[in-house]
Amino acid sequence: MFQKIAFKLILVVSITSILIIGIYSYFNIKSQSEVLLSEVERHANQLSETVKNSTRYDMLLNQRERIQEIVNTIGKDKAISSVRIMNKEGIIIYSSNENDIGELLDKNAESCYVCHAKDQPIERLEIKERTRIFKPFPDSARVMGIINPIYNEKSCWESECHAHPEDATVLGVLDVTFQLDKVDAQIEENKLREFLFALISITSIALVIGFFVKRWLDKPIKNLLRATDEIAIGNFNYTIEKTRNDELGKLSQAFNKMTKKLEDMKQQIFQSDKMASLGQLAAGVAHEINNPLTGVLTYSSFLLKRTKDNPEMQEDLNVIVRETMRSREIIKGLLDFARQSVPKKNKTDIHEVIDRANKVVTNQLKIKQIKLTTNYGEKIPQIVADANQIQQVILNLLLNAIDAIERKDGQINITTSEINLSPKGITHIKEAVCNKNHNLLDADHKLEGNPSIRLKVKANGTEGFINLDPIYGRHKHYFGLSLNKKSTIDLKCPQCNISLIDKVKTCPECGGPIYRIPIPKMGFLEGCATFTDDWQSWEAVDRGGDKRFVEIKISDNGCGIPPENMNKIFDPFFSTKGQKGNGLGLSVIWGIIDNHDGTITLKSELNAGTTFIIRLPEQ
């Protein structure tokens, strides 16, 4: 509990507020007391002056009883402790307390020392100096005394009684003392009130802070802790619910992002493990199969040599030799897959390849009563391709189509045609570097299956990343930060920060800046750097004009692919066939078509069918 941030925060805030409120209260009480006392002082002074004035006439007439009477009457007031008049010698002549009369006061007495502290008595006193606060007895309440010197004046020495000589300055002192118990009670009450106020404020501050800390810190931190625990035990699917927009909310978001990345990485490691063991398996299988296959191939080719006079047998043996050769190529492909080799491209008649694939599935088609129709375009030129790999692609797609068909009137249709395509929207940017030759391709962030071009972007003071679509002219970029139309923008290499903005040219559509990214051996890719419009230019590609492609469409009327799976079907090991499939089919197909600089796309409608469209460049 003492280690908790909330507790520490409350402690620190409480101590600070105690200090502030304490200092404030101290000065507040002090000034309040001062105001009160000065009020009493003023009042006392007034009263003292009143006493002096009201007894003046009686003094001149030397009517001592009357003076004593006045003193007694005033002395009865509850607020007044005593009223005394001393003569010059310090003898109390009149007093509200009868016992005091005739007593001689010492020069150090409370009423005297103010003037008599020095050798020569002071004759004139300021009002401030006339008052003093003291306790008559150690355990009694405080009192305030005020002395009022009675000065000699003409009427005094000319009076009939001739009591005072002319040369005396001070004739006596009027000393009035006031009770301060009420004032003190008031001050005490003030102190108590201040203390209570301080206590209530500190408690409420602590409570408020505690409440909000719990709400703003405690809960999200607890959520984060729980999430880290979940990750620690391997549950990468755990996400923190996003509730707020503050720093902790952002932290949670970042945490979720990290979790997703971790999940992806785990998946990748898992996949590469799977790939590696699959490669080993492939190599092992290849070795095991190659030995018996050698027997088949040598014996059949041996027979072929020996039966030159038997054309019928020759024909059959040729099939065996040809198909064994094909098996050899397939196994070689398996080994190639284990070490990812390049395709062997030759001039290929695509229709021949499709026919060969069709023959392989004839039996399956018959069993499931599926009608296969082909609709070949006329004068389709030969393309440069690896016939075996393309056959594998067609075969895989056919097998998928057969698997997808469950209805009685199953149909598969293969159409070929020749098309012209503008390089925009289809040309895949496979390499991109900065001016210092740093690779810009980001294999971690793929856009529709292809590694994107990652650029650092600085706009209006904030930095972020943009992942450009690697398909020229398609513009499905991913923006890591929001750009507004008026942003001043700088695009940089994420590694060396070199700017990729062209200082000379401007965007022909919006007049803004353009980026210029070197493509190795293929010139430069240029485009609108503010992304306000879709202007993009790649001269090396544009110069070639439209490209000619052979398009192969394979459509079935099977169960279709649910929309949520459409993005995943080309991922390695994504399979809907459960134990039946190995999830390699479509990812390998994608790889083969990509190796041929072609594209593969699909259209699918649930329960209506799927069409795969393969486009292979003629050259």
Place this chain on the structure above:
Amino acid sequence: MSNVFDILVVDDEQVIIDSVVKIAKLEEVTIDSALNVPAALEKLETNKYNLIFSDIMMPEMDGFQFLQEISARKITTPVIITTGYSTLDNTVKALYYGAVGFIPKPFSFDELSSIIKRGLRYSGLLKKMEEDSSTLFFIPCPPKYRRLGFSSWMSENFDSTALIGTTDILLKLIESVDKLELMNVDDNLKQGNECAKIYAEDGLVHTMYSSISGRIIEVNEKILTNPKLIEKDPYFEGWIYRVLPSDLENEKSQLISCSSD
């Protein structure tokens, strides 16, 4: 008393031995066989063979160890290596360790008889050289060149390209070149991959393996129009590919320096 055979087949799979025997019968060559390397070594001590035909992956000792043992025992009989696990590594390694030829499994009748004939011719050539050491039976490849067995050579140029061609000894074994089947410009070569087919006038087809990896930037058009040129001048005018090497430094260590020939 020692027997003389044309070929000793070493393979742990009986079907391979049987296959070679079948083909050999038609070619009228005599065959002996061993199911493992120790048995083969034993036979090599008592019998005489013109050619050894060995698998790589076998129990006890593999084909590479066999090759090393043969050279350690100073046995001059040429060896042809075959394997069902025909990776590029295995091809390169076999030729580096002194195999006169390499053939991946499964092989057809023609492929096997081509390579066996080549091996036997090499064996005959060695015998002739023993008898007559003063005559030059083949031109060794120039110093500074490097070769992948007898299959192909490479020489580095100053412009960081490299030339690839085939050795005179292979051409002598092929005897008479009729036609060449080459790869195209921009194709990628891998060290140990098949890079050319040489058709001989006797109808046999011989495979050439690439000495280095890289992209082909030029194919020698002269040898396409006049295949005899590679026989006349196999090391200079008769080059086959000009290549932009991709991993030259690493791959050089897998090649035999011609200055040692």
